[in-house]
Amino acid sequence: MSEKMLPKAADIVIIGAGVMGASIAFHLAKRGAKRIVILDKDHVAHGGSGRSSALIRMHYSYPAEVKLALISLRMFENWKEIVGTQGDFRKTGFVRIVAPHEIELLKRNVAMQKELGVNVELIDRQELQGLEPDWKVDEIELAAYEPDSGYGDGAGVANDFLERAREMGVHYSSRNQAIAFRLKGEHVSGVTTEHGDIDAPMVVAATGPWSKPLFQYVGYELPIEAEFHQVAILRNPPNMKGNGCACIDSGTETYFRPDAHDKFLVGDFWGERPVNPDNFPQRATDASLEEMIERTCRRIPKLENAEVMRGVTGVYDMTPDSRPLLGEIPGINGLYVCAGFSGMGFKISPAIGLVMSELLLDGYGKTLDIRAFRPSRFAENQPIKAEYEYADDAY
Numbered sequence: 001m002s003e004k005m006l007p008k009a010a011d012i013v014i015i016g017a018g019v020m021g022a023s024i025a026f027h028l029a030k031r032g033a034k035r036i037v038i039l040d041k042d043h044v045a046h047g048g049s050g051r052s053s054a055l056i057r058m059h060y061s062y063p064a065e066v067k068l069a070l071i072s073l074r075m076f077e078n079w080k081e082i083v084g085t086q087g088d089f090r091k092t093g094f095v096r097i098v099a100p101h102e103i104e105l106l107k108r109n110v111a112m113q114k115e116l117g118v119n120v121e122l123i124d125r126q127e128l129q130g131l132e133p134d135w136k137v138d139e140i141e142l143a144a145y146e147p148d149s150g151y152g153d154g155a156g157v158a159n160d161f162l163e164r165a166r167e168m169g170v171h172y173s174s175r176n177q178a179i180a181f182r183l184k185g186e187h188v189s190g191v192t193t194e195h196g197d198i199d200a201p202m203v204v205a206a207t208g209p210w211s212k213p214l215f216q217y218v219g220y221e222l223p224i225e226a227e228f229h230q231v232a233i234l235r236n237p238p239n240m241k242g243n244g245c246a247c248i249d250s251g252t253e254t255y256f257r258p259d260a261h262d263k264f265l266v267g268d269f270w271g272e273r274p275v276n277p278d279n280f281p282q283r284a285t286d287a288s289l290e291e292m293i294e295r296t297c298r299r300i301p302k303l304e305n306a307e308v309m310r311g312v313t314g315v316y317d318m319t320p321d322s323r324p325l326l327g328e329i330p331g332i333n334g335l336y337v338c339a340g341f342s343g344m345g346f347k348i349s350p351a352i353g354l355v356m357s358e359l360l361l362d363g364y365g366k367t368l369d370i371r372a373f374r375p376s377r378f379a380e381n382q383p384i385k386a387e388y389e390y391a392d393d394a395y
């Protein structure tokens with residue numbers, strides 16, 4: 001059946017072909033599930049996935065997120081064996097610098113991460129300086145260092161997952177918008193799309209910042225807000241050591257990483273709300289990039305005169321506790337959400353596809369209990385709060 005011909009019925013419809021939808025499709029197909037359809041209103045990785053800074057790190061304060069990142073890291077490391085293509089994972093190492101008054105939290109989180117199997121060490125100022133001679137680290141007492149982390153490529157991951165899923169029989173329908181869920185009593189019965197209706201007893205929306213209006217049609221308010229972000233790509237100055245560690249730096253409220261061998265990517269913690277995911281500025285403003293780069297220069301003075309090659313803009317799908325909504329919608333059997341990744345979904349997308357496929361096929365997350373991420377947690381007044389959460393954990 002050609003891409004354009006939509007089947008009349010499916011066992012599972014996935015809406016959205018970003019890293020999440022494509023990963024779910026891949027894992028379902030790998031389990032042998034048949035009659036899977038994935039559709040996208042544009043094309044694969046058109047959303048946040050194609051604009052992602054794609055840092056890969058294990059440093060989280062909430063243990064389930066550490067586990068999701070670790071399961072995903074194993075997949076990134078063995079991409080060829082698991083997905084069949086070379087993959088884009090670059091193991092540069094990763095450093096987490098926290099605010100000086102949060103050093104105790106850093107120690108607690110590193111201890112928790114080690115217990116979960118993460119290759120992470122606390123390093124002092126001298127060790128950090130040895131690792132990154134271009135960084136100015138005078139005020140740093142301790143940082144967390146993960147030698148196995150790095151960065152990847154959002155469009156690459158979504159394309160690889162989708163391509164492999166299609167080879168295993170998944171039907172992909174691009175440029176086909178899901179307009180509404182169809183219901184029969186308290187059960188989802190399919191999806192109305194731009195190119196016709198499709199019957200299905202299970203539907204999962206992996207629709208990023210577009211999720212809220214889709215669920216409003218069936219009377220469910222998803223607590224997701226779109227937030228605008230900007231990123232700068234710089235050319236490495238001639239005397240700078242390339243291929244250094246990726247970093248999240250509370251000292252400058254920025255994150256950064258190398259971009260290939262000759263470029264450098266810089267982003268920051270804070271975004272702007274509200275923003276329309278269908279109509280947001282495609283061009284980063286000079287003033288915003290300048291301000292963000294200034295702050296990064298406090299950590300890496302050699303960037304002072306680095307050429308700005310381009311800006312990237314994008315939208316995060318934020319939830320009130322900055323963690324995703326994963327699970328069935330209360331009162332509508334068979335309708336699932338997998339969205340609200342709040343600017344940090346790329347690195348966990350391989351594991352999310354796995355646990356969502358288990359939820360759909362087995363009724364629960366076998367690899368990892370994901371009930372804490374249920375979409376109803378805010379209505380139940382049970383947002384996720386980590387034991388040793390940082391003030392800026394939202395990034």
Ligand SMILES: Cc1cc2nc3c(=O)[nH]c(=O)nc-3n(C[C@H](O)[C@H](O)[C@H](O)COP(=O)(O)OP(=O)(O)OC[C@H]3O[C@@H](n4cnc5c(N)ncnc54)[C@H](O)[C@@H]3O)c2cc1C
Pocket residue numbers: 015016017018019020021039040041042043044045046047048049050051052053054055056154176177178179206207208209210211214229230231312313314315316338339340341342343344345346347348
């Ligand atoms: C600038 C930026 C930097 C980031 N940096 C990092 C980082 O360093 N590390 C990290 O881990 N994460 C990062 N993220 C976050 C990460 O990229 C996202 O969490 C992840 O890509 C979300 O993937 P997704 O599949 O859920 O959503 P998306 O990639 O947004 O995909 C949703 C898809 O659904 C489709 N869709 C929506 N509505 C419909 C509809 N009604 N019918 C059909 N199709 C529909 C869209 O076209 C889109 O393709 C960053 C994000 C941005 C924007």
